[in-house]
Amino acid sequence: MDGGAQLRGSDLARAALEAARAAAKERGRAPGGARRAGAAGGGVRRRRRSWSGARPDERDPQPLGRLAARMATERGWVDRLAGGQVFARWTGLVGANVAEHARPVALRDGELTVQADSTAWATQLRLLQRQLLARIAAGVGDGVVKRLRVQGPAAPSWRYGPRHIPGRGPRDTYG
Template identity: 75%
Template structure:
């Protein structure tokens, strides 16, 4: 309330203290009563919704839902199903290919149905290439058909001779050996 405003009582005198508080309370009560008298307009289509009673013995949308069902529904609505399915390949790698193969290999990337797998040695890379059909079948049985269509096997990465932030193109360390 600004200092220039003055509340005047019925007798014309300025109100102060408890009289001012009583007048403010009375004005608030009158505003509240006036708001209650005005009807509230319902939005269009609000009358179409029917309120149901008890849900009954059968399952209903209002019943508590298992967390797994809610998570799968959320993933389907948001379009995450493909990414989650491909994530299962990485999570279940040892059970899909077996403990022995999983000990010497690791999945690196799954992009457009092509799974890139890196082996610890060239011998294991060769072995994976030979077992490619069996591995693809086991992945399809464990995760789903069509998730992995092709396997790309990489051997171990060669050591890099690049040291430091600057590099000069050339033959590398071979030209300094004598």
């Protein structure tokens, strides 16, 4: 081709491609981008990634549950997730009758705090403590809940507003 002034459109693109190929040849590269076998730089060709084949491979699609379990194990979340199972499956773990009158409040260092509706139910839960711990261990695993702390119903607070005078609270002040 004569000069750059006469080339237009596809002719100009063809000339630019030929110039790039010639420059790559001078540097020791093959037209496809891989290095030639005898050129400086070793000449090692990378093997193309192949399909995984008939056997399972890490590149195969994985079920979401398996991936989540592996990620929880790698990041050390297993204990916290097991603790969350106690709250999520409370009715199934302790039974509908107990779950109707008691609810889990907190789980810290293996101690599960449970709040009962009444003092009678708090006493009943203290008596059933061993059976409840066995049911929870069977449902979510050993070592998740080691102790059970039962609280009765919360007493009403007589503190209203931002200002408070210390004392025993409302009482009969006549007489």
